[in-house]
Amino acid sequence: MTPMDSLLHLNQVNAQVRGLRSRLGSAERYLAAQNRQLEDLNVTRKEVSSRQKHTKATMANFETEMAAIDERIEKLRNELNSAETNKQYTAVLTELNTVKVQRGEVEDQILKEMEMVDTLDTQLAERKEQISERKKVRDHAKNQLEERKSEVGERLDELETEREQAAAAVPGKDLEIFEQLVEIYDGEAMAELFEINRRHREYACGACNIHLPFELVSRLMGACDDLVRCATCSRILYMQDELRGSLAKK
Numbered sequence: 001m002t003p004m005d006s007l008l009h010l011n012q013v014n015a016q017v018r019g020l021r022s023r024l025g026s027a028e029r030y031l032a033a034q035n036r037q038l039e040d041l042n043v044t045r046k047e048v049s050s051r052q053k054h055t056k057a058t059m060a061n062f063e064t065e066m067a068a069i070d071e072r073i074e075k076l077r078n079e080l081n082s083a084e085t086n087k088q089y090t091a092v093l094t095e096l097n098t099v100k101v102q103r104g105e106v107e108d109q110i111l112k113e114m115e116m117v118d119t120l121d122t123q124l125a126e127r128k129e130q131i132s133e134r135k136k137v138r139d140h141a142k143n144q145l146e147e148r149k150s151e152v153g154e155r156l157d158e159l160e161t162e163r164e165q166a167a168a169a170v171p172g173k174d175l176e177i178f179e180q181l182v183e184i185y186d187g188e189a190m191a192e193l194f195e196i197n198r199r200h201r202e203y204a205c206g207a208c209n210i211h212l213p214f215e216l217v218s219r220l221m222g223a224c225d226d227l228v229r230c231a232t233c234s235r236i237l238y239m240q241d242e243l244r245g246s247l248a249k250k
């Protein structure tokens with residue numbers, strides 16, 4: 001194997017590893033997104049639930065107040081019946097009317113709180129429904145990830161070993177450049193050199209499409225082991241054997 005063959009082999013195995021990893025990665029991201037949504041729903045459910053508890057407590061206080069008012073009204077009615085003078089009667093009646101107004105106000109408050117409890121009940125039921133739906137989606141995502149892991153896990157281990165071996169066959173400085181380009185270009189470290197027009201000696205980089213000087217083609221054709229890189233995108237250039245063969249015949 002020439003150094004270029006080793007690089008091309010590494011490039012190929014690298015692409016396979018990345019392809020499998022991205023299949024796992026997308027399943028992992030999907031599951032994480034479902035878990036996040038579920039957490040958000042649980043947080044809002046807790047908020048609604050605590051507001052509901054608070055509202056019920058407020059309502060209970062108003063109900064206690066109402067019971068005290070009713071007791072007071074009962075007492076005043078008795079006093080009214082047993083009033084001995086007109087003046088006494090008028091005073092008790094005035095107080096009774098004031099307490100009745102208070103009763104009305106407390107009654108309004110209780111109604112308001114009851115409506116709020118109903119609204120919160122509905123919201124709580126909605127949240128519970130959403131949570132149970134989201135749990136189904138999340139569980140499906142979990143299964144999908146497990147399935148993919150068992151599908152690709154073993155193959156990925158094999159390929160990662162193969163990648164290590166392929167990398168070991170590439171000269172150190174070339175490997176360093178290759179790995180840098182893999183980082184920059186999402187795995188696409190190499191580009192095929194294309195022939196556009198032989199008569200006009202027009203060639204281009206297969207990745208960024210920029211025209212390449214013929215000097216680069218000559219260097220790729222030559223026996224020199226140095227990497228030839230695109231002047232624009234810096235990717236490592238290679239040539240298909242077919243093109244190399246037909247250019248060599250000339």
Ligand SMILES: [Zn+2]
Binds near residue numbers: 209
């Ligand atoms: Zn390029």
